[in-house]
Amino acid sequence: xxxxxxxxxxxxxxxxxxxxxxxxxxxxxxxxxxxxxxxxxxxxxxxxxxxxxxxxxxxxxxxxxxxxxxxxxxxxxxxxxxxxxxxxxxxxxxxxxxxxxxxxxxxxxxxxxxxxxxxxxxxxxxxxxxxxxxxxxxxxxxxxxxxxxxxxxxxxxxxxxxxxxxxxxxxxxxxxxxxxxxxxxxxxxxxxxxxxxxxxxxxxxxxxxxxxxxxxxxxxxxxxxxxxxxxxxxxxxxxxxxxxxxxxxxxxxxxxxxxxxxxxxxxxxxxxxxxxxxxxxxxxxxxxxxxxxxxxxxxx
Amino acid sequence: xxxxxxxxxxxxxxxxxxxxxxxxxxxxxxxxxxxxxxxxxxxxxxxxxxxxxxxxxxxxxxxxxxxxxxxxxxxxxxxxxxxxxxxxxxxxxxxxxxxxxxxxxxxxxxxxxxxxxxxxxxxxxxxxxxxxxxxxxxxxxxxxxxxxxxxxxxxxxxxxxxxxxxxxxxxxxxxxxxxxxxxxxxxxxxxxxxxxxxxxxxxxxxxxxxxxxxxxxxxxxxxxxxxxxxxxxxxxxxxxxxxxxxxxxxxxxxxxxxxxxxxxxxxxxxxxxxxxxxxxxxxxxxxxxxxxxxxxxxxxxxxxxxxxxxxxxxxxxxxxxxxxxxxxxxxxxxxxxxxxxxxxxxxxxxxxxxxxxxxxxxxxxxxxxxxxxxxxxxxxxxxxxxxxxxxxxxxxxxxxxxxxxxxxxxxxxxxxxxxxxxxxxxxxxxxxxxxxxxxxxxxxxxxxxxxxxxxxxxxxxxxxxxxxxxxxxxxxxxxxxxxxxxxxxxxxxxxxxxxxxxxxxxxxxxxxxxxxxxxxxxxxxxxxxxxxxxxxxxxxxxxxxxxxxxxxxxxxxxxxxxxxxxxxxxxxxxxxxxxxxxxxxxxxxxxxxxxxxxxxxxxxxxxxxxxxxxxxxxxxxxxxxxxxxxxxx
Numbered sequence: 001x002x003x004x005x006x007x008x009x010x011x012x013x014x015x016x017x018x019x020x021x022x023x024x025x026x027x028x029x030x031x032x033x034x035x036x037x038x039x040x041x042x043x044x045x046x047x048x049x050x051x052x053x054x055x056x057x058x059x060x061x062x063x064x065x066x067x068x069x070x071x072x073x074x075x076x077x078x079x080x081x082x083x084x085x086x087x088x089x090x091x092x093x094x095x096x097x098x099x100x101x102x103x104x105x106x107x108x109x110x111x112x113x114x115x116x117x118x119x120x121x122x123x124x125x126x127x128x129x130x131x132x133x134x135x136x137x138x139x140x141x142x143x144x145x146x147x148x149x150x151x152x153x154x155x156x157x158x159x160x161x162x163x164x165x166x167x168x169x170x171x172x173x174x175x176x177x178x179x180x181x182x183x184x185x186x187x188x189x190x191x192x193x194x195x196x197x198x199x200x201x202x203x204x205x206x207x208x209x210x211x212x213x214x215x216x217x218x219x220x221x222x223x224x225x226x227x228x229x230x231x232x233x234x235x236x237x238x239x240x241x242x243x244x245x246x247x248x249x250x251x252x253x254x255x256x257x258x259x260x261x262x263x264x265x266x267x268x269x270x271x272x273x274x275x276x277x278x279x280x281x282x283x284x285x286x287x288x289x290x291x292x293x294x295x296x297x298x299x300x
Numbered sequence: 301x302x303x304x305x306x307x308x309x310x311x312x313x314x315x316x317x318x319x320x321x322x323x324x325x326x327x328x329x330x331x332x333x334x335x336x337x338x339x340x341x342x343x344x345x346x347x348x349x350x351x352x353x354x355x356x357x358x359x360x361x362x363x364x365x366x367x368x369x370x371x372x373x374x375x376x377x378x379x380x381x382x383x384x385x386x387x388x389x390x391x392x393x394x395x396x397x398x399x400x401x402x403x404x405x406x407x408x409x410x411x412x413x414x415x416x417x418x419x420x421x422x423x424x425x426x427x428x429x430x431x432x433x434x435x436x437x438x439x440x441x442x443x444x445x446x447x448x449x450x451x452x453x454x455x456x457x458x459x460x461x462x463x464x465x466x467x468x469x470x471x472x473x474x475x476x477x478x479x480x481x482x483x484x485x486x487x488x489x490x491x492x493x494x495x496x497x498x499x500x501x502x503x504x505x506x507x508x509x510x511x512x513x514x515x516x517x518x519x520x521x522x523x524x525x526x527x528x529x530x531x532x533x534x535x536x537x538x539x540x541x542x543x544x545x546x547x548x549x550x551x552x553x554x555x556x557x558x559x560x561x562x563x564x565x566x567x568x569x570x571x572x573x574x575x576x577x578x579x580x581x582x583x584x585x586x587x588x589x590x591x592x593x594x595x596x597x598x599x600x601x602x603x604x605x606x607x608x609x610x611x612x613x614x615x616x617x618x619x620x621x622x623x624x625x626x627x628x629x630x631x632x633x634x635x636x637x638x639x640x641x642x643x644x645x646x647x648x649x650x651x652x653x654x655x656x657x658x659x660x661x662x663x664x665x666x667x668x669x670x671x672x673x674x675x676x677x678x679x680x681x682x683x684x685x686x687x688x689x690x691x692x693x694x695x696x697x698x699x700x701x702x703x704x705x706x707x708x709x710x711x712x713x714x715x716x717x718x719x720x721x722x723x724x725x726x727x728x729x730x731x732x733x734x735x736x737x738x739x740x741x742x743x744x745x746x747x748x749x750x751x752x753x754x755x756x757x758x759x760x761x762x763x764x765x766x767x768x769x770x771x772x773x774x775x776x777x778x779x780x781x782x783x784x785x786x787x788x789x790x791x792x793x794x795x796x797x798x799x800x801x802x803x804x805x806x807x808x809x810x811x812x813x814x815x816x817x818x819x820x821x822x823x824x825x826x827x828x829x830x831x832x833x834x835x836x837x838x839x840x841x842x843x844x845x846x847x848x849x850x851x852x853x854x855x856x857x858x859x860x861x862x863x864x865x866x867x868x869x870x871x872x873x874x875x876x877x878x879x880x881x882x883x884x885x886x887x888x889x890x891x892x893x894x895x896x897x898x899x900x901x902x903x904x905x906x907x908x909x910x911x912x913x914x915x916x917x918x919x920x921x922x923x924x925x926x927x928x929x930x931x932x933x
Contacts, residue, residue, distance in 0.1 A: 004596060006316040006395040011582075015598035016552045019538045023611055023652070048550070048598070050581030052542035135386045142385040161383075162719040163409060163635050165416040167552075168649050168710045172717035186397060188388045199582075276344040 007194055011044065014183040016167060017146060018048040018130070021181050022055045024171035025128035028181075029121070030056040032085065034070045034077075035247045037132030037184060039201050040192055042081070044183060056130065058085040059120055063112040064094055065249035067223075073204045088120035100251045101230055112249075118154040121178060128171070128179045136188045137277060146185050152176040189245075189277050193270050197263045207266065209243040209258040216240065221255040245277050314390070317518055320399040320414040320447075322438035323424025328455045332424060332493035332514075333387065333400060334365025339500035340515055342389035365493075384414045393519040408441060408668065408682040412633045412722060415445035416708070419523045422451045422514070427460045427490070431473040433669055439474075439481060440671055444631060444684065444724070446704045448526050449485035450478075453514060457506065458492040464508040487521075489514055527595045531698065532556030533622065533706050534564075534615040535651035540600055548579055548600040549609060554651065554705035556617075557594040558601070566607060567614040567624060567696050573603040595705075612653035614696045622696040622706055626820075626850075629663070629726045631700075632687050634679035636713065636720030640687075642678060643812060645846060646720070647712040650695045656846055657711065660813045661688035679721075686726070690813065692850045699727035753833050759931040761791070761830040763855050764923060767842045767902060768865030769894045770880055771872035773911040773919070774839035777865065780920035781837050785927060791834045795822060797841075810891055816847050823851035830859050835927060843893045845900040861930055863923060864905040867912045869894050906930075 004012070021028050030045060032038050045054045060074060078085045090098070093111040100108040121129060135141045145161050147169045162170050171179055184192075196203060213224040215235040221242050224232040231250065242255040243266075260266040323329040337343050351367050387398040401414030415421055421442040425435050442450060452474055460466045467490045478486055489498055490509055497503030500515045512520070537551040558564070560575050578590040579600035593599045601615065616622065634640055640659055648657035664673040665685040679685045700707030711721030754760050764781065766774045775796065782794040797818070801808065805821055808814040819842055826836040842848050852860040872894065873881045884892035891897045902908075907926050909919045 005313040007313070009316055009596060012552060012596055012598040016537070019550055019598075023538050047581035049538075049540060050579070050600070051546060052540045136388040142387065143383045163384075163413045163722070164719075165413050165710060165722045166705070166708045167417075168708065170649065170710065170712050170717070170719045172647065172712055174717060186386070186388070188390075190390070274345045276346050 007191060007198065010187055010191055011047070011195070013167075013186065014044045015048040017169070017181065017183040018045055020169050020171070021128050021130060022049070024169070025179070027124070027126050028056050028128040028130065029059045029086075029124065029126040030054070031117075031129055031131045032058045032060050032074070033132065034060065034066065034074045034204060035132070036192055036196060036203050036207060037134065039077075039203050040187075040195055041130065041132045041183065042077070043195075043199055043201050046081075054081070054083060056083075057124070057126075058083050059124075059126075059129070060085060060087045061113060061117045061120060062087050062089045063108075063116070063249050064089055065099070065112075065251060067204075067206055067225075067247065067250050069204050069206050070247060073202075077202070086120065086124065088116055088123075090116040090119065099230075100249075105252055121154065126178065127173055128181055130181045130183060132184050133182050134184050134187050134189070134192075135182075144182065144185065146182055147171055148180040148182065150178045150180060154178065156180075190270050193263075193267050197267050200263075204247060206244045206247060209241055209261045209265075211239050211241050212255065213237050214240045214242060214255060221257065223250050223253065223255060225250050314393065314395050315523070316395045316397060317420065317521070317523060318397045318399065318418040319420040319422060319518065320401055320411070320418045320442075321422045321424065322401070322411055322442065323422075323434075323455075327424040327426050328366075328493045329400075329424050330366030331364075332422075332453065332455060332491070332499065333398065334367070335493045335496055335499045336515060337387065337389055338365055339496060340389060340391055384410050391515070391519055396518065408437075408633060408684065409635045411438065411441050412445055412635075415442050415447050416722070418447055419526060420449045420451060420518070420521065421447045422453050425452060425454050425470060425474075427454050427456045427466055427470065430470050431477060435474070436477055436671060437668055439478060439483070440666075441684075443481040443483050444633075446700055446724070447483070448523075449487070449521065450483050451487045451489060451514065451517060454488065454490045455493055457490045457497060457503075458495050462490075462492075462497075462503075462505045464506070467509075487511075487517055489517065528555035528703050528705070529557055529595060530555075531620055531622075531703055531706075532558050532564075532615075532617050533651075533696075533698070533703070534558065534601065535653065535696075535706075536609055536611055536613045536615065537652045539610060546602075547606070548602045549615070550598075550600045551652065552598045553593050553595050555595050555703055556620075557592060558615075558617075559592045560590075563618055564603070564615045565618045565621065566609055567616060567621070568694055569608070569613070571605070571607045572618065573605040573607060575601055576604045577602040612651075614651065614653075616696070622698045622703075624694045625697055626691045626694050627660075627688065628695075628697055629686060629688050630709070630723040631726060632659075632679065632685060632711075632721050632723045634681055634683050634685075634721055636718060637681050638713075638720070639680045640678040640721065645692075645714060647714055647717075648689070648691055648695070648709055649712065650697065650709040651706060653693075653695055655691045655693040655695060656714075657689050657691045658813065658816070659687050660690045663687065687723075689723070690816065692846045693853060697725045700724035701727065750831055753831075754933050757791070757833050758933060759790070760859070760933050761833050761835045762859045762861055762927060762930050763826040763830055763836045763838060764861045764863055764927060765826075765842070765848065765851060765855075766837070766839045766863045766865050767848060767905075769867065769869060769872045769899055770841055770892075771875040771877055772865045772867040773875075773916065774841075774865045776916055777909070777911070777919045777923065778837045778839040780916060781923045781927070784920055784924045785835065785837075788924070788928075790927070790931070792837065793829060793834050794837045794839070795826060795829075796839060797822070800825075812891070816844070819847045819851060820854070823854040826851075827855045827859075830855065835931060841893050841899075843897065843899040845902065848902065861907070861926060862902055862905040863926075864902045864908045865919075866901070866908050866910050871912050 090112050098108055098111045135144055145164050149161055150156055214221040215224060215232055216238055221240055224237050241259060243258040244255050247253060260269045321329055384399055384401040387400060389396050399414035399418055401410040423438045454467055454470050471488045490506055491498040493499055497505055498513045500513060502513055533554040533556060534551050535554060536549045540548045540550050558575055560578055563574050565572050578593050580590045642659050645656045645658055648655050662676040663686040664676050665683055667674040698706040707725040709723045710719050713720045766778055768774050778794050782792055785792040800822055805818050808818050819840060826838055829836050883889040884895040893899050
């Protein structure tokens with residue numbers, strides 16, 4: 001008898017959740033955000049329905065401020081898999097030049113991420129949205145359900161969440177209500193990297209260390225975008241050997257100093273790491289409990 | 301080195317221990333968890349820095365490790381946690397998932413939720429107060445949820461002078477209490493979470509204790525034996541049918557083991573086949589063929605025969621089947637804010653199957669303070685009790701004690717869709733109304749088949765199920781149909797509700813449950829007569845759609861003809877052949893359909909007869925014609 005390792009157990013659990021979504025909902029969508037967690041979600045979805053096709057539409061909520069490498073990777077992945085991808089942007093806000101310099105990261109996120117996401121979900125009448133969030137990522141997510149209930153306004157109320165016992169997921173919904181589903185709930189950042197290594201899953205090259213142009217502010221490395229002078233104007237630009245631990249919008253994503261330019265090196269770097277993954281996200285520094293405020297409003 | 305080997309070298313091969321903690325803030329539970337995370341090197345520097353900052357803000361000298369586990373902002377402000385939070389940490393020996401289910405309010409519900417998936421529960425005891433009511437409650441809930449092992453962490457040993465005697469007293473007290481719980485394994489550890497004694501590091505202050513620290517125990521406790529590898533259960537989760545030449549059943553093995561070539565039985569159809577292939581995308585991508593699937597594996601099974609199988613069916617072995625039951629007893633933890641309502645038909649979810657369920661009886665409630673039994677009143681939020689459940693379609697259940705994965709279910713409110721109950725099936729002697737699947741199988745082996753009987757008689761027997769209000773004309777028409785078919789040489793029998801109540805259904809009243817049972821038995825009789833070749837005319841008010849759905853399932857879709865005898869209430873009441881409406885209006889008869897109980901009209905009956913506007917002869921003729929058309933082989 002083979003005793004499953006923790007990675008095998010996590011994989012089986014996630015596959016089970018994916019299949020529950022396919023079985024319980026009429027219009028499920030997979031939130032594809034191009035990062036490493038999304039890459040794992042994709043692989044798990046492939047496995048869950050193999051040899052069939054993934055029965056989900058893909059949705060990318062695009063702020064327009066992602067790294068060019070992310071757009072390239074996204075388009076290539078979608079083409080290789082042959083899946084249907086919907087890209088949704090909050091066009092009116094972008095027309096008004098919404099950006100974090102003018103609005104602050106809170107407001108900017110509210111418009112370009114939360115707003116755009118809710119708009120897209122409503123527009124396409126998706127009843128379930130699969131996301132790659134992990135409970136370990138951030139304190140307020142520690143009590144997030146696997147099937148996370150959202151009311152008619154897409155809002156999350158910690159008190160209206162349904163108890164989840166065993167592996168019985170209650171996906172029943174009233175009109176206009178929806179579910180966010182997190183198959184990676186029990187995965188840690190380390191698990192993600194182990195899985196990417198074990199399965200040789202393609203990821204955006206930004207995760208690998210390379211010399212990149214950065215503005216160095218304290219121990220934060222803020223990426224320099226040639227296309228957007230605001231990212232470097234008035235600052236000294238340095239070439240730093242670094243990589244990204246998590247990916248978001250280039251204004252708000254810090255890099256970490258690293259020599260890890262292969263998967264093996266990243267995995268071994270991860271075993272030594274002493275700061276949390278979100279420490280590199282400038283978004284979380286706004287206010288104490290900022291992620292929780294975003295979540296209540298409908299952010300993933 | 302292969303990628304898999306590389307990942308293993310980095311620790312991907314470790315096993316997971318899932319555990320929960322029970323105890324209140326006063327017992328130092330949050331401190332214990334904080335200590336566990338901190339001393340095992342599982343706290344990130346930026347998180348620690350945030351704690352130090354908030355300690356400084358509140359003017360406290362010492363960083364409060366308890367704050368590490370507090371999640372939401374509102375809760376942090378109130379100083380209490382009110383839900384289940386999950387923590388993840390690892391050591392070089394194992395990965396850990398901790399279900400932290402704290403809080404004074406909603407305690408039972410949160411703890412039950414946390415305990416439902418864990419391999420071990422740590423119960424915290426304050427060394428000063430010893431085993432108190434709350435300790436017993438926590439241990440009881442863990443035992444109820446089938447947690448195989450407990451750790452009793454006797455905390456605050458620093459406050460009792462690290463005295464061995466105090467510890468031994470507590471051990472003796474708890475050992476005596478826990479004999480009744482049936483927990484397989486209990487470990488006692490003296491600790492001080494605040495000082496860090498025996499949490500991760502061994503304590504120098506308790507030389508009399510030679511056992512393991514909490515972390516050492518968590519790292520080494522043997523859990524692989526918990527899996528039920530005997531009883532193969534495979535709930536079909538999703539049918540994969542991507543092309544003409546591939547049909548597979550996706551699901552996760554609940555328990556047991558299955559190999560390619562082995563025989564399986566499909567529930568509820570009882571069809572048999574053999575496993576043709578076990579498809580696992582991971583192996584397939586590496587060019588491997590899987591020959592075996594065991595408990596917790598997410599796979600796709602292909603069978604040798606083309607069978608009609610859908611989500612909610614279950615594949616099992618011919619000689620090892622679960623109970624196929626519509627009635628069972630269970631311990632239920634009530635999660636809802638509104639109390640349990642015996643008149644509500646809850647949605648029940650069991651494995652991948654869904655049905656409707658009534659709580660037909662409450663044997664007793666558990667008094668959570670004394671753990672004794674109290675009055676059998678409907679359960680309120682956070683109460684636990686033993687109840688009887690009746691479902692409209694059969695579920696494939698095992699006793700929870702024997703099989704944690706197929707012995708559990710949840711109840712969902714049909715209006716709010718909230719999860720309101722969590723149940724654990726209890727083993728009880730099979731009552732006569734539970735289909736004994738083994739018996740059915742022997743019947744299958746009978747030498748005369750239904751088909752042969754039909755071939756000889758030249759027709760298929762059917763059941764006409766007439767539903768409608770009292771006084772709508774059912775009996776009159778039914779008798780007419782029986783006469784006409786009999787004269788036409790059709791073997792036929794009229795099954796009258798009142799007549800059945802004199803014999804087979806003697807003792808059943810008119811409560812919701814009794815009516816339901818009355819109809820179930822009638823359906824079983826009709827099914828038997830049909831199989832014997834006799835068509836049956838049933839005339840029952842049968843007001844609930846659900847009961848009729850169940851009758852249809854018992855009798856079989858191909859034999860069941862639903863006829864709605866439709867007449868307006870005012871006309872039925874004016875006819876009132878037995879004077880019942882009068883009594884119902886005056887309150888002499890309770891639960892009278894149309895007056896004090898609802899009638900759910902069929903949405904799509906095989907035939908709808910409006911007796912207010914057509915003569916009896918015509919109604920009879922329409923039904924006779926329906927029967928003759930449907931019984932042609």
